[in-house]
Amino acid sequence: MDNTADKQELLDKRYIRMAFIWAENSYCKRRRVGAILVKNKMIISDGYNGTPAGFENVCEDENNITKPYVLHAEANAITKVARSNNSSEGATLYVTSAPCIECAKLIIQAGIKRVVYADSYRLSDGIDLLKRANIEVVAIDLDE
Numbered sequence: 001m002d003n004t005a006d007k008q009e010l011l012d013k014r015y016i017r018m019a020f021i022w023a024e025n026s027y028c029k030r031r032r033v034g035a036i037l038v039k040n041k042m043i044i045s046d047g048y049n050g051t052p053a054g055f056e057n058v059c060e061d062e063n064n065i066t067k068p069y070v071l072h073a074e075a076n077a078i079t080k081v082a083r084s085n086n087s088s089e090g091a092t093l094y095v096t097s098a099p100c101i102e103c104a105k106l107i108i109q110a111g112i113k114r115v116v117y118a119d120s121y122r123l124s125d126g127i128d129l130l131k132r133a134n135i136e137v138v139a140i141d142l143d144e
């Protein structure tokens, strides 16, 4: 097996494990998702699902339904880098779950070139959209 590919897979797994650890920051009860944005071997941003800054740290309403203004981990990572001096252009996004279609649109527009995820989502339209935009999509199995 190709040595460079081996190294890349090792790195991918490590960043995905970091994304899982980062997901522990989420105060959402139904689902916790973490994301890490990496560029030139540097972590330039991170995110987990949650309400916008300044809002209550509760994701679900009294009926345990996720509030419509909860941001996904990917959206939080992308908007965080937008407020920094860095750029997501050409970056790799590591996310614990496959992106939904709304996040896929943001990923494309943010210039992210590679997406690595662990858990698949019930819908594949987000992944399909990323592939259509020629973004490299890698599914990682941590149990392997």
Ligand SMILES: [Zn+2]
Residues within 6 Å of the ligand: 072, 074, 099, 100, 101, 102, 103, 104
């Ligand atoms: Zn999403």
